[in-house]
Structure formats: structure tokens, C-alpha cells
Amino acid sequence: MNQTIRRLPHARIEADSTVEFFFDGRRYTGKKGDSLASALLANGVGVVGRSFKLHRPRGILGCGTEEPNALVQLESGEYTEPNVRATLIPLYPGLVAKGQNAWPSVRFDLLGAVGLCKRLLPASFYYKTFMWPNWRSWEWLVRRIAGLGTAPQAADAERYVKQNIHADVVVVGAGRSGLEAALEAARDPAKRVLLIDSQEEPGGRLLGSPVPEERSWLANALSEVAQRDNITLLCRTTVNGYYDNNVLAALERRSNHLGPRSGNAFRECFWRVFAGRVILATGAIERPLVFPNNDRPGIMLASAVREYTHRYGLTLAREIVFYTNNDSAWQVALELHRVGVKVDAIIDIRGAVDSALVEGARDAGINHYLGTRVINTKGRSGIRRLKIQRAPADGDPSVQSVESLPCELLAISGGWTPTLHLYSQSGGKLQYRESDACLIPDCNNQNISVVGRAAGEFRGELNLQCQWLTPDVPPENQWVDFQYDVTAADIQLAARENFVSVEHVKRYTTNGMSVDQGKTSNVNGLGILALATDREIPAVGTTRFRPPFHPTTIGAYAGIELGALYKPVHLLPAHKAHLTCGASFDDYGSWQRPVCYPKPGEAEAAAIAREAVAVREAVGLLDYSPLGKLEVVGPDARAFLDRVYINNMVSLKHGAARYGLMLNEAGIVIDDGVVVCLAEDHFLLHTTSGGAAVIHRHLDEWLQCEWTDLQVVVNNCTTQWATMMLSGPKARDVLQQLDCDIDLSRESFGHMQYREGHLLGQRCRILRASFTGEVSFEVSVPARYGQSLWKILMQRGANMGITPFGIEALMLLRTEKGYLHIGADTDGNTMPQDLGWGGAIARKAGDFIGSRSLSLPVGLDADRLQFTGLELLDPKGQTISGAHILSADERTTNGYVTSAVHSPNLNRTVALGIVAGAAQRQGEEVTVFYDGLRQRARLVSPCAYDPEGNALNG
């Protein structure tokens, strides 16, 4: 078993190298240049996997992406990857792989006993067999028996990257046609050509050619590609997606060929390709023939036999037999003979074959059986004998002529399927060509062309005679989809059960639904369905292909956008100072902001309460920098703002501030904030924290799309300023200790006033507004001084008990005061009349955004959810936001709690909510419900703390 087969001299591997690897726990050696598949074959490993459903032993069928059987679990732990095709894994030293879907190993699979129950597992067995008592009772068992590799448990230790690239011409596939197309396109030196190939090296089928002229053509073409400055060649790169406007997605395997811990920064690169024109030179995939027990190890596509022989230099078996319905396999057989590999026989379905081929075979001493079918195969863990049946020469079916042939390797060819997955993804339609029973490109809206075998140009006629399945023998053991164990009988069953649409049959039988997406099975399945439903192939139609062409590592989709880079994070100017103060951070919108500043050993809730009390009793300091700041400038600025806010902005005086509500055109409240008049044509709009970009977009949309005659510009200056909010009875005292040219006294700088001046020698803006209910100074300095200002205020306020406070304390304080928080206390239906602003609307004469919508029937409904305070009757009661207000009959909800906190200043729960008709129901008792608990509460004014507002004017 461990005896490595000697390689043929013309192989493209390094003959004197030794590469050690492990498969299913055994140690083997291969050569540099091998794939795992070729190395396994070289070591005589015939069984490489077990089938999905029935656990039949399976061997290597193909040599590339089409491989349905040789799926392995590569490596282990944080490096493991399931369902990797052994044909696509370049051998590297120390490679460890395991066969899948078998226990204890693919050679001795105890689950193989499932095969004895095949009758119980027809197509759709999921839906039929496991129905009692229900599917879920069986799922665990089925998943254990049926299945592919094991999903990794550990996080992927490798890193991935995404790269965008533009090209005038993108050629997919660097086989002969692709190389020709790329060199042709590159003749124009101004054209950027990108040539992408999925194999370890470019060349396509030429890599498996023994013909000296073809080999030298390839060498010349590659050296010309290398010389062209305007050709970029990407190898080991599979184009998996073809999207609108010629955007392609490709996956480059950068270090997979080196194995884990290669030292490369990125294992794979996810390319997004922006193409002017695309040329698909994606080649064609050989189809198996469908006959009884055609899935035994040792049955291989003729094209794969060619590749393993000439590219990897393997003599695969002693007794090699070909079975075909077209000329291409004859060429392969003759090529094998030319390099000294003995071919025993060629069996051909066709009664007549080109005389040159027949003579060639005769000269080579190859037996040939024309008009003959394989009707069965024998062998335990691999093929040993063939049963063939000669078609009756005179057409008399009673004449039987059955023979048995020894066979160690059966090379099959049922024709070719142009690889048009990408063409189909791009929106292209396919047409059926009767002569070689294949689908070829038809029409496409994108700038795309298809060349070579992908276009059905096979360089020489195939002279194919179609045979979708073997007639006159049972269909039960005639495999179509090797990966999902679908037989010809399954497709016939689906047809009998009246599934006629090809898309339905695909899903009912699972033909073509496994990880190979039917690369070898789709067309055969289509043919069998056509026969079973007595239709022509074009009438049956084809399934549409979707990305990805080949499975793509999840990590590659993520690229570097993991962990801290998952999405952009905005940091405050004084971020480091908050860290020093012991802040705990959280994401608020896209900003990372302090939640609170817990002392050592202090719980967050306790810290929040402590901070809230400190603001009411002394002074607190909050980094308020994310508060949105938009400057609106221009001769029409005032008129514009009057249309934007429901409030009157015509009378706003220089230096004064006014609270405003902003609606969308449907009348829904989208933002609130303080508007300041800086000059007759210059206003400063404060938006909800983190909402500046959204409101900026809203204003821009109206200026650019509707009121194009208004001369107004909007400047988002949110982050130009670091804004520190001093709040509390001692706020003024703290600020007055700093050198400032603004008169901060109570008399000259009242609530809702704004001043500009200098603080500690730098420009500053100070707004007196309040979201806490206490005297507050929102002090803004250019952001570069933000951290410094924070430190100075903390120092200067120390003797007055200054306490840094976070967002949660701010939210607690504003809830005590019943100050509205848009998005928390409002929902997607809230109109200003629900917030007690009905009067302001009535007083405003002119039109404003959303105005007309407020008087639609929906706006006049008496049962609208309206903003209100909620006072629990039980002074020790608690509730949470999201708790429902029940209707009187308790059958429906009547609204819900939007904010609820335990107030340390009032020592009880304070809650806000939106409740049906609340404005007219003040004082009424309602039932608050959450988590099975009913509590009585009274609808009250939202403001629970200091309703007279004394603190504000202190």
C-alpha cells in the first residue's frame, strides 16, 4: 500500500522530491507538484470517501473542481476545513487529511450497513420516511448518518483580505483559449488585461497534455504573458461570482499550498473585480456515463485519467478499460498508449466510429467493442470486472451477447458540459445543442464573450451518441449525482410523482444540490428527466446557476473586518481621559461613549445612581461631543428652517436658542434639538447625538430635490468642536473659575441663551440648554483642546465635588424630568400632537415638512399612542421599557412603557410611555404588564422631578 508508484518521465512533478503527508491517520509520501488526489492515487489509496446517504465506498472520479467524491476534512482545530476536494489540494509537507462521512474510517465504515436499507431511502426520503411522529424526532439520527465534513468549532486562526481591482478586459481561465484571448486583448498597450486561473499554474488542459507541440506552445504563451506589462496573471484564483455591470468576485488561495502556519499574513484574498469586458474561457467538464454500479472506486473520468497520467506521471492500473459514447476518450486512450501505458480495451456505445481512431486502436493493440454497453460492474472496494453487452447486430433483441472483462480502472466519457456557471450567473441564457448533447451560450445583456470549450468549441468533432442512462437494465443502481447519492430511479420517481419543473425535480431528488452543485450530474439528470417526461431537453429547461461557483471560505467574505474593525468606531476627543477616569464604554450609535465611571468594586447601577445624584446635588461633567451640530447658512436660511421645523423660526433672535421638532413628510417626528441663531443668515442646529449625518442628509434632500431655488448651505461641524456639559447647581461656579471673556452670571446668561467668546485663550461656544433639568453649560472648544478642557474642568471642579457622568446617568436624569428622547419615547408613528405640540402646530401659519400629514385621518384618531408619564401605585414597584399597558378588557395592548428607571433622587420608579389617548386620560389608572406581572399605574405628567423648573434657573 505504501509502495509509491514510479512516475512517468514526462510528468510535471519533481520526481526526486519526497513530501510526507497523512490520510486517515496513515503516513504516505508524494512528490512536489502532486495534488492530494494524485498523491493518494500514487499510493494506491482507492477509497477516499463514503457516499452521503448510503455510505458506499467512493474513489476519485475527476481531477479538479468537478470532483464529487474525494471530499476531505483538511487539518484540524482552528485550521480545519471541511469538504475540500482532494483534487484541488496541492500537496505540502505534513498535510493531514481525513476521509469524511464514515466511522471509523472510509476504508472500514461501519455505517456502510445503511446501504442495506437503500429501499427505505429513495428520493425525498426526508419527507416520506421520517414523518412519524415528526421530522424532528429523526433529525439527529439522519444528520449523524448523512452528511459531509464537520464544521469547525474553533475560530479560524487564519487571516483573510479583500482586494478590489479594475481591468479593461478580464479573461477567466488560462487554458489555451484563455491565453490566446488575453494575448490578443493585450496587443493594445492601453488595455489593462486581467487573466485569472483557478489552478496552481496556468495552462488548463494543456498541463495534462503529452503532445510536445502543445507543451511548447504553452511555454511560449506563458513567457509572452510574463513579458506583457499590461497583463496581470492571477493563479490559484477561482472566479465564484458574476454580478451586474460586470462585477466579479474571485477567491485567491494565497498560502493554502503551504499549509497552516505558513507565515503568510493572509491565507486567502477575496477579489472584487470591476471589468470593462469579460471573456469566459472556463473550459468544459466531462460527464460520466450512467450505468449500473457506475460509482465504484476505480471508475474515473477519461479526462482525469489523462491528467493523472501525463501531468502527475501515474500509471493508474494494470487493466485499463475505456467506456465512451464519443471520440474524445479514444484520443486519451491512444495518448496513453503513446507514453507506454497499456490500455486493454475501449468500449463504445456507438456502432460506428471514425476509422482513423479504430485503426489507431488496432495498431496500439487495444481491443475495441463497438455498439456495446457496460451493464454492470463488480468489485468490493474497487472495480474488478465489467459486464458488457453487445447490441444485437441484426437488431434482434432476443440475441443476447454478454461478456465479462477484467478491469482495474474504467475511464468513462459521456460527453462534455461547457462550464457556463458564470455565464448563467451574469444573466446569460443557455441553448441546447443536439449534436453533442450540451448546453452552450445563447444571449446575454452584459459585455461578455465566451471562447473555447466553454463556448462548445471542442477542437475536433465529438461525434457523440447520446445515452442519458442505460436502457433495459434496472435504474436503481445507476448513479447520477455521486455526492448526494441520486440515481436514475430517483429522477424517474420524481417524474412519476408529477414533478415536471426541473427546479422542482432538483430540490425533490437533491440532484445537483450538494457542494459541487451538480458539476458532473446536472446535464445527465436533465436528460433522464426529459426521457421520463417524454419531452425534448429545451422543453425541460435548465436550472439557473447562482454564486458561488465553488464554496468560499466564510473568513474571506469577512476579510479584515473582524473584532475592532467590524465596523467604523467613532471615538470622543477626550477618549483617553475617560479611560483614565475609569469609564466603562459601550457603543451608542457609531460612537463609543462612557456608560458610567464605576469606582473600584462599584457595580454599574450603583455608579449610575451616584452620578445622577451628584448632578442634582453638586455638579457633573459629561462629554457631549457627539451632539449633532449643523450650521445652516445663506440668505434663505431662516425661511428654510421655518419649513423644516414645526416651530416658528421667523422670530428667533440673534444669540437666542429655541427647541425645535423636525418631522418627515409623513408627519412623523424624526428629530428634536436646540436651534441657535448665530446671525441673520447663520443658524446652528443641534441634532440628536449621532444623528447629524442623517439630518444633514434630510436637509440636503429637501434643498437639492424640492426647494432648489433656496440659497442655503449646510455644514456639518459636529466633530469640529469638543463639547463638555457641566450640569448641576455648582456648574456655574466651576466654569467661573476659568479665564473666560463671556459674562456667565445668572442675570446676563439665562437659560436657552448662547454666547461665543474665548475660554482659556481659545475660541469657545457656550450654550445654556438642559437635558438634565439642572443648570447646564454646554461648552464647546475646538476638538484639539477637548481632552485638555476635560482635565482642567475635572481639576477645577474637584473641590466642588465634580463627578464625571456617563450616558446612563444622563438618561436617568432626563427620564426624571420627562424630557423626550426621540427614538426611545417615540416610534415610527409618533406625530407632534402625540407629544403635546398640537397647539404649536395650530398657531403656525405657513407650510412645513409633514404639516399636511398631521390632519390625515390617521393623525386625528383619538386613540393615537401619546406620550405620558406613568406612576406606579406601589411605591416599591418596578417596571421596564417594553412593558405593555393593557386595554380595559386586557385583551389587547393599549401602549407601552418607553423609558423606566429607578430614580435615586425620588427613590421610586419613574416611567414614561406612549399610551392610547393619553392626553385625554391624565389621572386615569391603567394596568402595566410584563413577564406575567400586572401592576397598577396612573397616567401623569411626564415630569416627575422638579415640575416647577426651579433648578433650571438657579
Add this chain to the structure above:
Amino acid sequence: MIRIECPWCGLRSESEFTCGGQSHIVRPENPAEVSDEIWAEYLYQRENPRGLHRERWRHTYGCRQWFNVIRDTVTHEILAVYHMTDSAPEVSGGRE
């Protein structure tokens, strides 16, 4: 991902843009005077054609400008790009 030609910045990826839906919706001149039906139609009634669609997009990650495009909703082909204040040009191709 489609590619859109911003009239100012040139050809860019869809991810740089925001789609604003159907364009050329006329806001009633005197909102206060129109019926509920007309106002609701202005707010909510939108076309959903299989074929040519006139819609507005904003180059959010670029010049922040709104502009109009005519897009074939079947092929995603963009047949025209024009300014917000221009009227829709005649285009050939696509399926109306």
C-alpha cells in the same frame, strides 16, 4: 452590486450611493388645500415597473448630491443619468 455614474464624481459602486426611490414626484403646491386622497397618493403611491424606472440616487460617500437615473429593473442597466432639475430624457433600449 451595480455601478452608477455620478454626474460629478464618475463611475462608482452601488455601496457609495443611497437610493431614494421613484423620482419626478410632484409635491402639491398648496398642501393645505389638497384632499386627503391626493396627499396620500403623493406620499405613498409608487410605480413598480418591470423595465424602465426613473429614480433618484444620492452619492452619499462622495459629493452628497442627489441626481436622477433611468434604470432597467430587469437587467439593472442604467440608461441615463441626469440632474435633479432636468426632465427625464428619452431613452431607447430596455423594456418599457
Add this chain to the structure above:
Amino acid sequence: MDELIEETVLAGASVQRKTLQVVELAAFGLVRLQACDRTERGLAVLSEQLGLTLPGPGLVLDSQEGAWFWTAPGEWLVAVTAGAEEQSLSALRSRLGSEGVACSIVTDSHVVLEISGVAAREVLARGSTVDFHPVNFPTGKCLLTQFAGLPVLLATLPGRDTFILFADRSVGQYLIEWFKSASSDC
């Protein structure tokens, strides 16, 4: 006596790889100029008042004030010498008259990164879908794009093969982390 101390966004944080370097540039003061009248006539008047041919999309203009970058129709970002913003602002205002143009200092709202090294174009193309090939992005050009999920202004100064990236100051740290991660192979 208290004194406000100026701090840069990144406080010296940078990316230093063999083929890619990213550093914060504190050499610029930034002024944003926005015309309220964006009609052709309005912009012609503006050019006349300033005595400049204001650059259009994608173009950079070198003037006495500094470098002008187009950022939107009727809107430019002017990079002046650091600390000279106030002076430039009043100079501009005096030429423009009082109405119809908004001039604002926006230095503090920006972080400015200089990206250099032979891998610069390749790494930039990991963050944005625009074409960084020298044919399409020669020196002396600027553009606005989505980079690492953020709106940025990218520019190359005439005659220098280094890129300058203008972004919001709040994402400076994020961008440095992004460049570190994206350039692990550089």
C-alpha cells in the same frame, strides 16, 4: 494659570511597514468654502471675486492660500498652513463680501493621514472600490469615496506619489487600526 493644550488626533500613532507607511499630517489648517448660489453664474462670480479658476471634480488647485480640493458642486476644502486658518478665513471673507458664501474652519473635525510606500495603491484598493491605477489616479488628483466604510477625501499632491486622506477626526484611531490590519503583508 490653566492653559488648553493642543493634541493631535493620533498622538503619534502610525503604521510603519516595509512597503507602507501611514502617519498623521498636522501640517494643514483646513477651511471649507460653500457657495449658496451654485448656478453657473453664481460660481463665475465667485471665481472672479477670488481671482482663481476654482477646480472642478477630481482636480486640485495650488494657490497662494494653499491647495483647493473640490468636495461638492460649489464646495471646496482649502488646505492652508497649520495655524493660518483664521488669517486665511478673513482674507477669503474680505474678497468674497459678506453674503452668499459660508466659510468655516474645519481643521479640528478632520484627521489627515499621509499614505506612502510602494504598496500604497494596493492597500488603498483594499478599502475602496475606486480605481487606484496610476492611469486613473495620477498625481495631482483628488476624489471622494467610501473607504473602510467611511466617507473620505483622497488626494495626491502634484508631483508626489503619496496619498493624503482626509477623514472625520473621530475615526482616526479606527483608520490606523484598519491600515495596520490591512497591511500585515506589507
